[in-house]
Amino acid sequence: MAHSSETKVAVVVGASRGIGRQIAIDLAKNGYAVVVAAKSTSDARSAVPFPPDPNSPQSTISTVEREIVEAGGRATAIPVDVRDFASVQKLVDRTIETYNRLDVLIYNSGAIWWASVEDTPMKRFQLMQRVNPEGLYGAVQAALPHLKQANGRIVVVSPPIYSRFFRGKAAYAVGKVGMSVLTKGLAMDFERQGLRDMAITSLWPAVAIQSAATQRLTTQTPTAAQDLRHATIFADAILAIVRAPAPAVNGHLLLDEDFLRSAAGGGLGDADFARYAVVPGAAPRRIMPAALPDLAVAEQDDEGTRLDSSKMGGGRAKL
DSSP states (O other), X not given: OXXXXXSOEEEEESOSSHHHHHHHHHHHHTTOEEEEEESOOOOGGGOXXXXXXXXXXXXXXXXXXXXXXXXXXXXXXXXXXXXXXXHHHHHHHHHHHHHSOOOEEEEOOOOOOOOOSTTSOHHHHXXXXXXXXXXXXXXXXXXXXXXXXXXXXXXXXXXXXXXXGGTTOHHHHHHHHHHHHHHHHHHHHHHHTTOTTOEEEEEEOSBOBOOHHHHHHHHHOGGGGGGOBOTHHHHHHHHHHHHSOHHHHTTOEEEHHXXXXXXXXXXXXXXXXXXXXXSTTOOOOBOXXXXXXXXXXXXXXOOOSOOOGGGSSOOSOOO
């Protein structure tokens, strides 16, 4: 049964733990009804301790839903396997059945394997492409008809495009940079179609964020925690993006800290970032470049002859 409501609805894909959990919780705190989506489920009623460690396997979409509801928010946990487009479509269909609208899509799901090409087995490569760019593409395809009705927003967890990012993790970079290409390309679609109030934006951390992966590192090297921030900085940047005017963020590949420092992101100063440090008083090392390349060219507006395969007949992509 659909719920008729003016409350904005956000789907967070990859929301069971870490950054995704924090995004879901903070969207709910800011008045959104949140669909908490990922593969992992559990019996949240019997979870001990509760809430569980947010970076542990005990944190699932079920426990995140409970956290939000017990804090007074609205949330629905819906399991999804982003490798299966039918599962993604079902996620969106259930969202509309439950809330009758969709305003924001956050794609945080990700598979990771950082190694040389030689040391990245084909199965690892394929998994990363299915979860990262293919999963994102499916989520966007399923959500777009509903987002268009709401002048919606999409935020993708993917990096700026620059060559150093490829080093030592080419297979991973193929997919993550592909996600950023989708951000750029869909933003151009919005502009071509005159959808000036819609936006898709990529976001990436400027400083490493505490997660299950960093817990393994800090267990071995406790001093490494000095270079970490809490996931709240990323959630704050997401909130600032969805509040900003669409033209200010559409097609941009942003870093969380840099956007929060900008006028569009709230104009935070040095003192404001102290609260995000995992170790109080620490100054975490920035892992991203201070300046990034401009991907535009002088002939940016010269499209030549436009081609649209969807209108050319045939119906098949040719090999």
